[in-house]
Amino acid sequence: MNENIGVPELEESPLKEHWHSLRQNKTAMAGLIIIVLFLLVGIFSPVLAPMDPLEQHIELRKSAPFTNGYILGTDDLGRDLLSRLIYGARISMIIGVISVSISLFFGVIIGMISAYYGGIVDKIIMRLIDMMLAFPYILLTIVIVAVLGPSLTNAMIAIGISQIPSYARVVRASVLAEKENDYVLAERALGASDRELMFGSILPNCLAPISVQATLGVGTAILDSAALSFLGLGAQPPTPEWGLMIASSKEFITSAWWIVTFPGIATLLAVLGFNLLGDGLRDILDPRLRD
Amino acid sequence: MIQYILKRLTMLLPTLFGVVTLVFFMIALAPGDPARVMLGERASKEKLEKLRADLGLDKPLAQQYTLYLKRVVHLDFGKSIKSGQPVMNEVKERFPATVELAICAMIFASVLGIWIGVISATKKNTWIDYTSMVGALVGVSMPVFWLALVMIMIFSVHLNLFPTGGRINIRYYFSPESNFYLIDTFKYLFQGHPEYFLSALHHLILPSIALGTIPLAIIARTTRSSMLEVLKQDYMKTVRSAGIKEKRVIYRYALRNALLPVITVIGLQFGLLLAGAILTETIFAWPGIGKWIYQAIEARDYPAVQGGIIIISTTFVLINLVVDLLYSVINPKIRLQ
Numbered sequence: 001m002n003e004n005i006g007v008p009e010l011e012e013s014p015l016k017e018h019w020h021s022l023r024q025n026k027t028a029m030a031g032l033i034i035i036v037l038f039l040l041v042g043i044f045s046p047v048l049a050p051m052d053p054l055e056q057h058i059e060l061r062k063s064a065p066f067t068n069g070y071i072l073g074t075d076d077l078g079r080d081l082l083s084r085l086i087y088g089a090r091i092s093m094i095i096g097v098i099s100v101s102i103s104l105f106f107g108v109i110i111g112m113i114s115a116y117y118g119g120i121v122d123k124i125i126m127r128l129i130d131m132m133l134a135f136p137y138i139l140l141t142i143v144i145v146a147v148l149g150p151s152l153t154n155a156m157i158a159i160g161i162s163q164i165p166s167y168a169r170v171v172r173a174s175v176l177a178e179k180e181n182d183y184v185l186a187e188r189a190l191g192a193s194d195r196e197l198m199f200g201s202i203l204p205n206c207l208a209p210i211s212v213q214a215t216l217g218v219g220t221a222i223l224d225s226a227a228l229s230f231l232g233l234g235a236q237p238p239t240p241e242w243g244l245m246i247a248s249s250k251e252f253i254t255s256a257w258w259i260v261t262f263p264g265i266a267t268l269l270a271v272l273g274f275n276l277l278g279d280g281l282r283d284i285l286d287p288r289l290r291d
Numbered sequence: 292m293i294q295y296i297l298k299r300l301t302m303l304l305p306t307l308f309g310v311v312t313l314v315f316f317m318i319a320l321a322p323g324d325p326a327r328v329m330l331g332e333r334a335s336k337e338k339l340e341k342l343r344a345d346l347g348l349d350k351p352l353a354q355q356y357t358l359y360l361k362r363v364v365h366l367d368f369g370k371s372i373k374s375g376q377p378v379m380n381e382v383k384e385r386f387p388a389t390v391e392l393a394i395c396a397m398i399f400a401s402v403l404g405i406w407i408g409v410i411s412a413t414k415k416n417t418w419i420d421y422t423s424m425v426g427a428l429v430g431v432s433m434p435v436f437w438l439a440l441v442m443i444m445i446f447s448v449h450l451n452l453f454p455t456g457g458r459i460n461i462r463y464y465f466s467p468e469s470n471f472y473l474i475d476t477f478k479y480l481f482q483g484h485p486e487y488f489l490s491a492l493h494h495l496i497l498p499s500i501a502l503g504t505i506p507l508a509i510i511a512r513t514t515r516s517s518m519l520e521v522l523k524q525d526y527m528k529t530v531r532s533a534g535i536k537e538k539r540v541i542y543r544y545a546l547r548n549a550l551l552p553v554i555t556v557i558g559l560q561f562g563l564l565l566a567g568a569i570l571t572e573t574i575f576a577w578p579g580i581g582k583w584i585y586q587a588i589e590a591r592d593y594p595a596v597q598g599g600i601i602i603i604s605t606t607f608v609l610i611n612l613v614v615d616l617l618y619s620v621i622n623p624k625i626r627l628q
Binding site for chain 2 (some may be wrong): 242
């Protein structure tokens with residue numbers, strides 16, 4: 001593409017420039033560090049977890065933190081809480097990435113087609129999207145899971161599907177602005193096909209708002225899957241999923257505070273990481289917000 | 292203006308039609324047989340078929356759909372399988388509980404959120420601003436159901452300050468009329484029983500805080516950025532140069548202009564709360580629409596689920612429409628587009 005534009009030499013690539021402003025942005029960096037930590041914990045959970053997250057030691061159940069050799073204590077079945085949290089990081093990261101990939105994939109295609117072709121196609125698609133947005137988001141997710149049957153996979157699918165409209169809207173809005181540019185006209189005149197124009201030329205220039213939406217979306221997905229599992233519609237026991245861990249701790253709020261507290265803090269931190277990065281990215285990528 | 296309202300209302304019809312269609316087919320195509328759910332695993336074949344015929348489940352899907360559409364137009368959503376009551380009655384009975392909770396949550400979120408937003412904006416880039424904005428980000432990242440449990444653990448179980456759930460002390464017997472307990476118990480305030488009203492209020496506090504946390508964070512952020520935008524405007528310099536006291540400048544002049552986007556956010560969040568109260572209601576044993584629909588989903592009570600979702604979504608769409616219209620009243624630029 002660079003040859004087409006004929007810019008002799010870029011002093012600094014846009015990616016490098018963004019990385020530079022990212023490093024200047026404290027919010028984004030804090031978020032990025034949290035995310036990287038959680039990702040590392042997720043990837044290396046078998047190495048990091050001191051114990052098997054499913055192994056029960058009934059005689060040591062509800063051990064308080066720092067007793068019986070458990071750093072964060074044990075749950076009601078005597079399973080090591082820390083190990084379960086560590087494996088939970090892996091599950092939550094996977095959920096976040098997969099649900100967002102589903103919404104991104106369909107959202108980008110739908111939004112792109114809607115904006116690129118315009119006219120009646122756009123009208124029909126936007127109508128359908130309005131229809132989906134007429135459902136309060138959480139209700140839509142719950143109903144989809146209820147129809148598909150409760151499981152972690154279906155929870156990811158449900159979250160992915162119910163987020164498609166918001167992605168489609170973001171993509172549509174930025175494509176609408178982008179497709180009027182001269183370079184699109186020029187490339188069309190040079191004989192580029194619709195598909196090349198849509199996904200080869202326009203899409204790369206719309207990545208800024210999409211990446212902000214996707215980053216924030218991972219946080220939302222983690223939060224929602226925890227909520228679904230909490231309601232019994234997501235992960236099923238004995239999966240060490242954070243929302244499910246909170247749900248099964250309900251009965252012990254009088255006797256064992258750690259079983260309730262730690263999975264919630266883990267969820268909060270992971271989601272916070274994505275929200276911090278998403279916020280920071282928005283500041284960096286949206287020039288209007290720059291002071 | 293009337294033209295604009297009419298235009299928006301006619302745009303609403305296809306959306307609602309789509310909602311009904313989508314809900315009908317989603318539930319109709321869901322695995323599981325409602326008749327079997329009702330009668331249990333050991334029901335005889337004859338009984339099952341009779342019930343299917345009663346529910347209209349033996350007819351072809353297309354016919355079921357047209358029948359359903361006809362009934363929905365007359366606001367007849369059928370009877371709940373579980374209770375045998377008309378779905379509409381069940382919803383009517385429970386909606387006030389949810390609306391009451393949502394209003395309290397929104398009052399908490401709006402008052403505190405706007406105040407935090409204003410303080411943050413006027414003290415931009417000080418530690419107060421940073422703390423509030425990090426706090427707001429923590430708020431939007433919060434698993435609300437967890438916050439609710441932690442609050443119950445601290446304030447109800449350990450400190451014994453608040454009830455763990457329900458709408459009123461069960462020992463207080465009274466017959467609700469509107470099902471808004473704050474309204475229903477209000478008259479007892481003057482009849483020598485202030486404890487009824489106080490108990491209802493007491494029961495509302497923890498669930499309102501839990502439900503209001505995310506809107507609170509969003510409102511604070513919106514207020515801050517909107518205030519910063521207004522404070523940059525030239526007319527603020529004019530106002531200041533007129534020698535008006537700073538407090539008055541902020542609240543009288545700046546905030547009034549900054550409130551537009553905030554009001555939109557409040558309206559949208561309120562609509563979301565009506566449906567999003569599922570978790571909060573479940574945890575606090577709050578007998579509202581969210582808990583009811585969750586139980587209906589669990590029991591595979593299809594007429595209740597279908598009707599409930601359609602009613603909630605319609606309310607949601609209507610609230611959003613009202614917010615939009617209000618916005619265009621305040622800001623004529625929108626209407627002209």
